[in-house]
Amino acid sequence: MRAAGKTHRGPVRQAVAIAGFIALLVVLWQSVIWVFGVPGYLLPTPGEVGAALVGQRDTFLQHAAVTMTEVVLGLGAGALLGLALAVVMDQSPVLNKALYVPILATQTTPIVAITPILIIWFGVGLAPKLMIIAIFSFFPVLVNTLAGLQATGRQMLLLLDSVAASPWQVYRYVRIPMALPHVFAGLRLAAAASVVGAIVVEWVSSTAGLGYLLILYQSRLNVSKAFATLVVLLVLGLLVFAFFAWIERRFSWQKRLGMD
Amino acid sequence: MEELSAVAHKAKRAAAPASVRERALVSVRGVGKRYPLEDGAEVDALAGFDLDIADKEFVSLIGPSGCGKSTALSIVAGLQEPTHGEVLIAGHPPARARADREIGVVFQQPVLLPWRTIRANCTLLLEVAGRWTKEAEERASAILEIVGLADFAERYPHQLSGGMKQRAAIARALCLDPLLLLMDEPFGALDEFTRHQMNIELMRIWSRDRKTILFVTHNIAEAVFMSDRVIAMSPRPGRIVEEITVPLPRPRDPDVRFTREFTECVFHLQRLLERDEGRLP
Ligand SMILES: Nc1ncnc2c1ncn2[C@@H]1O[C@H](COP(=O)(O)OP(=O)(O)OP(=O)(O)O)[C@@H](O)[C@H]1O
Numbered sequence: 001m002r003a004a005g006k007t008h009r010g011p012v013r014q015a016v017a018i019a020g021f022i023a024l025l026v027v028l029w030q031s032v033i034w035v036f037g038v039p040g041y042l043l044p045t046p047g048e049v050g051a052a053l054v055g056q057r058d059t060f061l062q063h064a065a066v067t068m069t070e071v072v073l074g075l076g077a078g079a080l081l082g083l084a085l086a087v088v089m090d091q092s093p094v095l096n097k098a099l100y101v102p103i104l105a106t107q108t109t110p111i112v113a114i115t116p117i118l119i120i121w122f123g124v125g126l127a128p129k130l131m132i133i134a135i136f137s138f139f140p141v142l143v144n145t146l147a148g149l150q151a152t153g154r155q156m157l158l159l160l161d162s163v164a165a166s167p168w169q170v171y172r173y174v175r176i177p178m179a180l181p182h183v184f185a186g187l188r189l190a191a192a193a194s195v196v197g198a199i200v201v202e203w204v205s206s207t208a209g210l211g212y213l214l215i216l217y218q219s220r221l222n223v224s225k226a227f228a229t230l231v232v233l234l235v236l237g238l239l240v241f242a243f244f245a246w247i248e249r250r251f252s253w254q255k256r257l258g259m260d
Numbered sequence: 261m262e263e264l265s266a267v268a269h270k271a272k273r274a275a276a277p278a279s280v281r282e283r284a285l286v287s288v289r290g291v292g293k294r295y296p297l298e299d300g301a302e303v304d305a306l307a308g309f310d311l312d313i314a315d316k317e318f319v320s321l322i323g324p325s326g327c328g329k330s331t332a333l334s335i336v337a338g339l340q341e342p343t344h345g346e347v348l349i350a351g352h353p354p355a356r357a358r359a360d361r362e363i364g365v366v367f368q369q370p371v372l373l374p375w376r377t378i379r380a381n382c383t384l385l386l387e388v389a390g391r392w393t394k395e396a397e398e399r400a401s402a403i404l405e406i407v408g409l410a411d412f413a414e415r416y417p418h419q420l421s422g423g424m425k426q427r428a429a430i431a432r433a434l435c436l437d438p439l440l441l442l443m444d445e446p447f448g449a450l451d452e453f454t455r456h457q458m459n460i461e462l463m464r465i466w467s468r469d470r471k472t473i474l475f476v477t478h479n480i481a482e483a484v485f486m487s488d489r490v491i492a493m494s495p496r497p498g499r500i501v502e503e504i505t506v507p508l509p510r511p512r513d514p515d516v517r518f519t520r521e522f523t524e525c526v527f528h529l530q531r532l533l534e535r536d537e538g539r540l541p
């Protein structure tokens with residue numbers, strides 16, 4: 001029962017710690033402005049940013065919704081792609097070798113550079129955006145899931161073979177549960193990557209979204225609104241992250257048994 | 261009339277080997293295993309391996325590291341194909357026995373699934389075999405009782421000691437209620453004291469359930485204490501060098517280890533293996 005108490009107290013404690021850290025940051029920020037007399041066009045005060053957030057809240061909510069939609073769909077597609085590729089590459093050593101280099105290429109190519117090309121090919125709609133976000137997010141899911149699927153020891157596989165278990169049974173009873181902690185680690189990384197991906201896409205081409213707002217406010221030298229956008233972006237990233245942390249707490253046997 | 265006698269004759273011929281196999285549950289004939297190495301060379305892990313194991317017999321394989329004990333065991337289980345020869349279990353290839361879930365294996369490591377309780381680990385293979393019934397569940401409870409894990413059935417593997425985990429692995433094999441138990445150094449990772457406890461426990465289980473057991477070990481005393489027959493092997497190529505029938509009566513008391521017959525048996529095997537390694541003339 002002590003373990004259960006700990007898992008309930010964990011998130012609360014974490015929230016308090018985060019709030020404390022933010023408060024400290026705000027105080028520091030304000031003091032820097034006072035002590036060094038930083039002009040407002042370089043660094044707005046926390047008050048100004050707060051005022052921008054409240055004053056423009058409809059704009060921010062509207063654009064945050066656009067970005068959030070892109071992140072959710074792009075990350076979903078990326079995660080599914082990563083999981084599917086992991087299973088395929090796990091099943092077939094030939095495909096594993098064949099796909100290795102092309103997959104690595106998607107990660108070593110500067111995505112910012114090919115984004116305009118994709119937009120020329122697929123238009124300015126949602127499709128190229130989701131594609132870019134998926135490219136950002138499938139890789140950590142793939143790498144971690146593949147490692148997880150191969151984490152089952154040889155003797156466990158022999159044991160299952162000794163009762164003539166089918167390949168599907170081996171997946172179902174052993175290899176998939178064994179892979180889960182790895183999959184969760186991959187999803188957490190993918191979540192962070194997908195937010196970055198969404199912003200990159202919106203910078204290159206978009207008429208909506210937080211990335212677009214950021215560019216817009218910067219070009220107008222509206223520093224406090226640009227900072228406010230960053231704050232919204234930060235919150236959005238944390239939300240996505242918190243969602244996956246919740247999923248993991250709910251479904252990971254490692255977390256359940258307090259083994260990580 | 262002639263036709264009839266021909267049929268009778270045929271039937272008789274077919275019956276003869278079957279009656280031999282009735283005695284020998286496991287029959288290994290001229291089995292060899294050759295592994296290819298990276299540099300193109302080959303290694304004979306096993307050569308000309310013949311072994312018959314009678315129903316309900318306890319046979320141990322001993323020998324120095326690398327003499328092919330594990331290889332022999334996994335070929336008997338059908339987990340590997342031999343390069344030469346054949347294995348029959350109750351007159352059929354091992355694949356049949358595996359499909360019928362008549363083989364239970366135990367390794368040196370317990371290989372339990374960390375997310376399953378001890379009870380759920382023990383029923384894992386039953387679930388895979390589609391044999392997870394109410395009776396099977398009751399049987400699992402009874403077996404956990406026998407191996408002394410009844411109070412730990414709902415715990416997880418990481419909460420158990422090494423010896424307890426190994427007992428769980430044995431319980432998992434017993435839950436299948438197999439004809440044949442194949443054990444590859446099941447107590448190799450345990451300390452001497454726990455190992456002895458486990459020997460006594462396995463003896464108890466074996467005399468109750470009367471399984472046929474093929475047991476691999478490095479430990480000569482352990483082999484002599486438990487077995488009806490001990491097979492000594494020697495490496496490169498892995499082959500049988502001697503086979504002794506243990507002259508100790510059953511049931512065996514732990515104190516049998518201090519008798520003269522026991523000591524002689526152990527000493528004889530010890531000399532044999534050491535001579536084989538070239539340490540003695
Ligand atoms: N997959 C493999 N590929 C190549 N060689 C192998 C393979 N498995 C075993 N061998 C070789 O076969 C020989 C017998 O190995 P095996 O594992 O059966 O020995 P063992 O008697 O069980 O040894 P130990 O007591 O150390 O467990 C060894 O020389 C080993 O190097």
Ligand SMILES: [Mg+2]
Pocket residue numbers: 329330331444
């Ligand atoms: Mg071995």
